[in-house]
Amino acid sequence: MKADQPALPKILVLASGSGTNFQALLDASRGRDFPGQIVALGCNQPKAFALERAAQANVETFVVNHKEFGSREEFDAALMAHILRYNPDLIVLAGFMRILTTDFVRAFRGKLVNIHPSLLPKYTGLNTHQRALDAGDAVHGVSIHFVTEELDGGPVIAQAEVTVTAEDTCETLAEKVQQKEHLLYPIVVRWFCEGRIQLGDEQVLFDGQAIETPMRLTDN
Numbered sequence: 001m002k003a004d005q006p007a008l009p010k011i012l013v014l015a016s017g018s019g020t021n022f023q024a025l026l027d028a029s030r031g032r033d034f035p036g037q038i039v040a041l042g043c044n045q046p047k048a049f050a051l052e053r054a055a056q057a058n059v060e061t062f063v064v065n066h067k068e069f070g071s072r073e074e075f076d077a078a079l080m081a082h083i084l085r086y087n088p089d090l091i092v093l094a095g096f097m098r099i100l101t102t103d104f105v106r107a108f109r110g111k112l113v114n115i116h117p118s119l120l121p122k123y124t125g126l127n128t129h130q131r132a133l134d135a136g137d138a139v140h141g142v143s144i145h146f147v148t149e150e151l152d153g154g155p156v157i158a159q160a161e162v163t164v165t166a167e168d169t170c171e172t173l174a175e176k177v178q179q180k181e182h183l184l185y186p187i188v189v190r191w192f193c194e195g196r197i198q199l200g201d202e203q204v205l206f207d208g209q210a211i212e213t214p215m216r217l218t219d220n
């Protein structure tokens with residue numbers, strides 16, 4: 001970067017597990033023209049494989065183990081203290097399997113995005129692939145949304161669909177959805193870093209205009 005160029009927006013990722021979405025973001029952020037920089041990875045699970053991925057990529061990490069805290073509020077306060085050290089422009093929840101308190105969510109309003117493995121508003125919460133199979137859905141998918149106080153209920157920025165076939169199992173469906181996740185999250189993070197998406201009062205603004213329906217990834 002040249003000296004007179006502004007610093008890139010700072011992205012902090014929170015994950016709990018394997019971190020394949022974190023990896024997709026890392027890979028994308030290594031591209032020469034990516035408009036953001038991943039400054040740290042935070043985990044609540046000390047053994048999360050995502051931590052190994054960060055180490056491989058020389059990304060700073062921190063662990064806030066939820067089991068060491070007596071309440072959600074204390075855990076979130078400790079998590080927030082770690083996050084604030086990096087002063088991030090964007091916090092990306094990438095398989096971060098903790099419910100966040102209202103105080104935490106409000107503190108980072110408009111800077112906090114989550115990926116959820118369903119076509120929201122369908123199937124908030126857990127076991128989304130099995131629930132789509134049980135319901136006989138022909139189409140399933142993934143959503144990326146701004147995080148608000150309502151669990152998995154914030155305005156949806158973008159979605160990608162997968163076709164459900166008669167042969168699909170929970171595992172094959174999860175695999176198909178994850179392939180879409182790895183394409184979609186870097187696109188949305190790029191938009192955010194470019195200043196193209198913002199959280200309005202109760203809706204997503206894209207290039208300053210409220211969107212009626214989520215943006216769709218259409219490649220197949």
Ligand code: GAR
Binds near residue numbers: 017020094095125181
């Ligand atoms: C992803 O499939 C993501 O959609 C899901 O966790 C997985 C994490 O995978 N998130 C949720 O269920 C949030 N409620 P990863 O660790 O390989 O990125």
